[in-house]
Amino acid sequence: MNYGGAYSIQNPKHPVLAVPSAFITGQATHSYQLTLQDRIDMVGVVFKPAGLNSLFGLPMYEFSDERVALSDVLGNNMQELYDRIGEASDAATRIALLEQFLLDRLSRLKSPFNRTDYAANLIIEKRGIININELIDDLYICRRQFERQFLQKVGVSAKYYARIRRIGYILGEFVANRWHVTDWHELIYRAGYYDQSHFIKEFTGFTGKRPTVYARQNIELAKYLSEQ
Incomplete structure (x- = not known):
């Protein structure tokens, strides 16, 4: 989640790809370049390789070398989470909000790991x-x-x-x-x-x-x- 300036990436798949403020990305298969318009301010989660699929059931081959808006994948309620994290006064609170969201999701799963x-x-x-x-x-x-x-x-x-x-x-x-x-x-x-x-x-x-x-x-x- 980015609360700073807009930016884009360039990779072999996309000559220019504008990155949404809140996004999901999959496995990077090649190097990529960032083009920044201003300072960025980010908080996020780096999952183990199969983590996103295990938690959300996403077909990860669709997300390789991509930046896809979080709301397009997980629903419009992600905007509320984005706003709450953006309104947090410090990094520790932002991390706690993200952690709680993921723990809630994990608690609803039955044997997600194989x-x-x-x-x-x-x-x-x-x-x-x-x-x-x-x-x-x-x-x-x-x-x-x-x-x-x-x-x-x-x-x-x-x-x-x-x-x-x-x-x-x-x-x-x-x-x-x-x-x-x-x-x-x-x-x-x-x-x-x-x-x-x-x-x-x-x-x-x-x-x-x-x-x-x-x-x-x-x-x-x-x-x-x-x-x-």
């Missing part, structure tokens, strides 16, 4: 370094059923989600090390890549930039911000 939730969370735990075929065998589940349920609950295939998580791990390591990478080969190996060219191709495909360029530009950005 093996697909487990599989998606395991992919996160393993940083995407996981054999999906072996995972399916371990779950004793039909491959076609698993693929259909994963797409429904997460928005992308399990194999593609694992690829996203591996790149996410690399980016997390960049941040943890303040964008300085002293041993690329070690980092690539820990992320589960055994071929440098494959890593570079995959990283560039998700971020739009080669790893060394991406890291260097963020070092320059960090230096610029520290001087302001």
Whole structure:
């Protein structure tokens, strides 16, 4: 939920997509850019990969790389929640209102979590370094059923989600090390890549930039911000 200035995003799916003040978004499959008109002021919830589907039954493949107005998905009563949060005097109260809304929703569900939730969370735990075929065998589940349920609950295939998580791990390591990478080969190996060219191709495909360029530009950005 945004209580500041309007903004838009650009991604491979949308040259320009105006972002509603209160919205739901699914899995991002590629990098995207923000265009801000003014300062934004946001509060929101980042769910585990299957969380939105488990709570609201939404077909998450419809929300990948999207920003959809909350009221269009969950009804006009979401405007009341948006207004109450906007009127709150501090961040703690806003968070409490959001938490109460979600807990109320959760209390009405019966066993919302299943093996697909487990599989998606395991992919996160393993940083995407996981054999999906072996995972399916371990779950004793039909491959076609698993693929259909994963797409429904997460928005992308399990194999593609694992690829996203591996790149996410690399980016997390960049941040943890303040964008300085002293041993690329070690980092690539820990992320589960055994071929440098494959890593570079995959990283560039998700971020739009080669790893060394991406890291260097963020070092320059960090230096610029520290001087302001």
